[in-house]
Amino acid sequence: MRTALEIANLVRSGELSATEAVEESLASIEAQEPQIHAFNTVVADRALDRARAVDQAVAAGSDPGPLAGVPIALKDNMCTSGIPTTCSSKILDGWKPPYDATIVEKLAGAGAVLVGKTNLDEFAMGSSTENSAFGPTRNPLNPSLVPGGSSGGSAAAVAANMVPLSFGSDTGGSIRQPAALCGTVGLKPTYGAVSRYGLVAFASSLDQIGPFTNTVADAAVAFETIGGHDPRDTTSIPQPVPNVTEALERGADGLRVGVIAEMMGGAIEGFEPEVLARTREAADALAAAGAEVEEVSLESTIYGLSAYYLIAPAEASSNLARYDGVRYGNRVAQGTSTADMMVATRTAGFGAEVKRRIMLGTYALSAGYYDAFYGKAQRVRTLIIDDFNAAYEKFDVLLSPTSPCVAFPFGAKADPLTMYLNDVCTIPSNLAGHPAISVPFRTGANDLPVGVQVLGPMLGEAAIFQAAAVLETAA
Amino acid sequence: MAEALSREEVARVAELAMLRLTDEELETFTPQLAAVLEHAEDVEALDVHGLEPTQHPYPLVNVFRADVVEGFDNRDAALAMGPEVEDDLFRVPPAHGEEP
Amino acid sequence: MSTWETVIGLEVHAELATESKMFSPARNEFGGEPNTNVHPVCLGLPGTLPVVNEKAIELAIRVGLALNCSINRCVFARKNYFYPDMPKDYQISQYDQPLNTDGFVDLPNGTRIRIERAHLEEDTGKSTHIGTSGRIAGADYSLVDYNRAGVPLLEIVSHPDLRSADDARAYVQELRAALVAVGASDGKMEEGSLRVDANVSVRPAGSDELRTRCEIKNVNSLRSLGRAIAYEAKRHIQLYENGERPIQETRHWDEEAGRTQPGRSKEEAEDYRYFDDPDLVAVDPSAEWIEEIRAALPTLPAELRAEWITAGADPELAGTVISRGLGPLVAEATAVGADINKTLNHAANTIDPEELGQLTPDGLAETVKMELDGQLTSTQAKTVLQDLMELGGSAAEIATSRGFEAMDRGELEAMLDQVIADNPDEWTRFCEGEAKLQGFFTGQLMKATRGQADGKVINQLLQAKKNA
Numbered sequence A: 001m002r003t004a005l006e007i008a009n010l011v012r013s014g015e016l017s018a019t020e021a022v023e024e025s026l027a028s029i030e031a032q033e034p035q036i037h038a039f040n041t042v043v044a045d046r047a048l049d050r051a052r053a054v055d056q057a058v059a060a061g062s063d064p065g066p067l068a069g070v071p072i073a074l075k076d077n078m079c080t081s082g083i084p085t086t087c088s089s090k091i092l093d094g095w096k097p098p099y100d101a102t103i104v105e106k107l108a109g110a111g112a113v114l115v116g117k118t119n120l121d122e123f124a125m126g127s128s129t130e131n132s133a134f135g136p137t138r139n140p141l142n143p144s145l146v147p148g149g150s151s152g153g154s155a156a157a158v159a160a161n162m163v164p165l166s167f168g169s170d171t172g173g174s175i176r177q178p179a180a181l182c183g184t185v186g187l188k189p190t191y192g193a194v195s196r197y198g199l200v201a202f203a204s205s206l207d208q209i210g211p212f213t214n215t216v217a218d219a220a221v222a223f224e225t226i227g228g229h230d231p232r233d234t235t236s237i238p239q240p241v242p243n244v245t246e247a248l249e250r251g252a253d254g255l256r257v258g259v260i261a262e263m264m265g266g267a268i269e270g271f272e273p274e275v276l277a278r279t280r281e282a283a284d285a286l287a288a289a290g291a292e293v294e295e296v297s298l299e300s301t302i303y304g305l306s307a308y309y310l311i312a313p314a315e316a317s318s319n320l321a322r323y324d325g326v327r328y329g330n331r332v333a334q335g336t337s338t339a340d341m342m343v344a345t346r347t348a349g350f351g352a353e354v355k356r357r358i359m360l361g362t363y364a365l366s367a368g369y370y371d372a373f374y375g376k377a378q379r380v381r382t383l384i385i386d387d388f389n390a391a392y393e394k395f396d397v398l399l400s401p402t403s404p405c406v407a408f409p410f411g412a413k414a415d416p417l418t419m420y421l422n423d424v425c426t427i428p429s430n431l432a433g434h435p436a437i438s439v440p441f442r443t444g445a446n447d448l449p450v451g452v453q454v455l456g457p458m459l460g461e462a463a464i465f466q467a468a469a470v471l472e473t474a475a
Numbered sequence B: 001m002a003e004a005l006s007r008e009e010v011a012r013v014a015e016l017a018m019l020r021l022t023d024e025e026l027e028t029f030t031p032q033l034a035a036v037l038e039h040a041e042d043v044e045a046l047d048v049h050g051l052e053p054t055q056h057p058y059p060l061v062n063v064f065r066a067d068v069v070e071g072f073d074n075r076d077a078a079l080a081m082g083p084e085v086e087d088d089l090f091r092v093p094p095a096h097g098e099e100p
Numbered sequence C: 001m002s003t004w005e006t007v008i009g010l011e012v013h014a015e016l017a018t019e020s021k022m023f024s025p026a027r028n029e030f031g032g033e034p035n036t037n038v039h040p041v042c043l044g045l046p047g048t049l050p051v052v053n054e055k056a057i058e059l060a061i062r063v064g065l066a067l068n069c070s071i072n073r074c075v076f077a078r079k080n081y082f083y084p085d086m087p088k089d090y091q092i093s094q095y096d097q098p099l100n101t102d103g104f105v106d107l108p109n110g111t112r113i114r115i116e117r118a119h120l121e122e123d124t125g126k127s128t129h130i131g132t133s134g135r136i137a138g139a140d141y142s143l144v145d146y147n148r149a150g151v152p153l154l155e156i157v158s159h160p161d162l163r164s165a166d167d168a169r170a171y172v173q174e175l176r177a178a179l180v181a182v183g184a185s186d187g188k189m190e191e192g193s194l195r196v197d198a199n200v201s202v203r204p205a206g207s208d209e210l211r212t213r214c215e216i217k218n219v220n221s222l223r224s225l226g227r228a229i230a231y232e233a234k235r236h237i238q239l240y241e242n243g244e245r246p247i248q249e250t251r252h253w254d255e256e257a258g259r260t261q262p263g264r265s266k267e268e269a270e271d272y273r274y275f276d277d278p279d280l281v282a283v284d285p286s287a288e289w290i291e292e293i294r295a296a297l298p299t300l301p302a303e304l305r306a307e308w309i310t311a312g313a314d315p316e317l318a319g320t321v322i323s324r325g326l327g328p329l330v331a332e333a334t335a336v337g338a339d340i341n342k343t344l345n346h347a348a349n350t351i352d353p354e355e356l357g358q359l360t361p362d363g364l365a366e367t368v369k370m371e372l373d374g375q376l377t378s379t380q381a382k383t384v385l386q387d388l389m390e391l392g393g394s395a396a397e398i399a400t401s402r403g404f405e406a407m408d409r410g411e412l413e414a415m416l417d418q419v420i421a422d423n424p425d426e427w428t429r430f431c432e433g434e435a436k437l438q439g440f441f442t443g444q445l446m447k448a449t450r451g452q453a454d455g456k457v458i459n460q461l462l463q464a465k466k467n468a
């Protein structure tokens, strides 16, 4: 299938119609969806209508934008007016938001055409997309394996060439890890670079929206399209989006690259040897292209996982309180009182993983434990940021594996803590608010793709795209 | 930091979170949550004294909106999605207890 | 039997007079058809985010300055509890870092009441309980309206420095006057823009212990506040004197029954799981901004009252006018030369603060001046003020069009001579000391002038004729 940039350029020049591009995407979805289950909702008619509007604009001589006619998919936790937004939860099954997320407006403004909403771990809580109330998504490379998560549907849709571009949300690795497991590019931008308005919150201080693509250049144009200040999101950074497309051609000459020792068989255990080998090869490839590569120790990152599994559930426990059966969503039972109804609705509406995290977070915030858990975790976060910032005085970017392992079978990590350990390399960037990108770099066990992660400082997207482009060529 | 999490504590937390757990669920969840909390105890090894907690990775302050009314043209859709609506009001079963 | 002292601390919630809500661009307006002043943000829809209304911060700082508070860098925190009136099932409030702290209010009797804090938060929606009783207990179901959800509130918390129901009422009056004067709130208790909760306990007089307190809610007027405090103090004293003790709980004031009733008991302490709201960032008002706001503040009610009393005003009258929120009007009228006591009198008795209409300080000053010069009787002055409120214009024009020509003293004297001539017996008895006949002659003259004569002038004429 064509890349997003190829489609947009052909549509803008009139050589390909948006309608054809969208029809192709819909056909691919129809053929593979029974096997993969990447989507919760496909909006074929609406997509064709929009595609025709793009074609009319082109015919009328106007430019529909940098993503003209590009079929896209959105993780089903981004609000789309009049289109179901379920978070893959029974509690929101069938809910149609009466408003659009900022990213939806921006993408429509750039000429992109939404074809559907993709599956996820319920409320984005998970690393395998097994926690969806509507059944799991399968890895297009091998349907007996998970696609990763929580944005597994968006990763699979791109990996299976159903769409050239999709979007996920990343709270602890939920874009980068499925990108690695499905062999696509996945970007988590700087916290505040992309508006969260309309993204159903999991953990507000960590959540960021980012793209899945088959090429680094597509990820660059996608980031430039969705980034930028939004007055509806207080935490949105009041600065222009960094220009990253420019950085793609720079090469690696003089780029200072630090390889995180703790994630290369150091203090953190449980990495597959092939994953470590590919990451070393990636470092070598950068060096061969002229980069200065060195190991660097970031001791505090060892504690990222612990801090994350206190902070994220704490914020989630509060963010998910509103699903109470009063104003929207599914009320399960009347009960004899409002409280009864709320308890019945929440008990029946949430899956086990969501309940676990709500309880963990409620506990971490409750009287008597706040200082020991949430308060302490927020200080660990400061430590991690200080450590990163010290490293970025010496390095432009850092390098690590994205995931300790390649795609794994369904049910392989049934124990919650074992599953959580999967996020050990991705979590520190969320805690620090820094950008990071996962690039497919050759294969590991069972010929499955390995993802290499390039990390950068606050608003350092240009540098990570620069390195990512080099890795893409060397892979 | 914490002693092993007890079933009673998990039950109390579920109640605070408006969730009802069966005995079997209590049995499963308690050791699972205890394991995560136990893992979290490794942060004890860290000296974080004198460190400010990080609330936001990108420090912003005084982010305001002007006091301007913005209409919402999709009110009917917002009301239509209520599980039970009567005369444009959201209907709920009777409240017991009082507002805090 | 020992004597008891009542210890009272008040929590006052004031709705701020902004155009839009605290964190949502929906309209902030009292009343309205159900669920019309709503927006995805204040309905708490998934994915929506709060953004702070700058005006609410400014109004809260105005109040903080009026209450002599320190204005601090502050953060918003989430107070988590489930309630159908609250769209997100948490309230955005302020917890350990509030905007305003450590202020005070001086009561007219000189007592200083310390303010612990005045913090910003959002209001809840409103439930109507449907069923035979019309109350929560025994309702069949409830209907929720979110028009009020998200309206900015300033919660003003006093230290337990109040010692009587009278002081508590005076404190709320002072607070309300300050809120109205700085334009932060309309201060209407009956519409719920000002809501008072009272923490009441008692202790042996002279002791400084703090005993178990009860929080009284649902107090909808100053009168109820006084009654509720008096009732609750008495209840505590009776319990102690019977060898029992009150339990800490929330109690509701039942205006009809004239007593407090237990609400939800606090046997299990609430666990609100406060934490800083990750969707919002700190508010750190700059010194320049605070000074700009301070410079624009009007003269505060307490200062006005002190000025007037120094200028010879009746303290009680001054207090009434302040609490009616008419301080600024009177201040402007006196600034252009109106007599202070006469102006206060009209502000206390004639002028309806809700219906000021077209009345300007100049119009008020002109009326008072005409009255003082004898061009208007006090009854006529009231009529002129009513007209000014309704129609506007100048006092002199209204007086003319109403035919309130000042009686020429000579003309009046001639009429009096006629009355004396018509009633010689009465006149003789009056001159011999039958004082009650003064009323008879005044009445006759009023009748003859169709009420347009000034009672004071008549009185002067009568005394002069009698002593001649």
Ligand SMILES: [Mg+2]
Pocket: C011, C155
């Ligand atoms: Mg309170």
Ligand SMILES: [Zn+2]
Pocket: C013, C121, C155
């Ligand atoms: Zn309050």
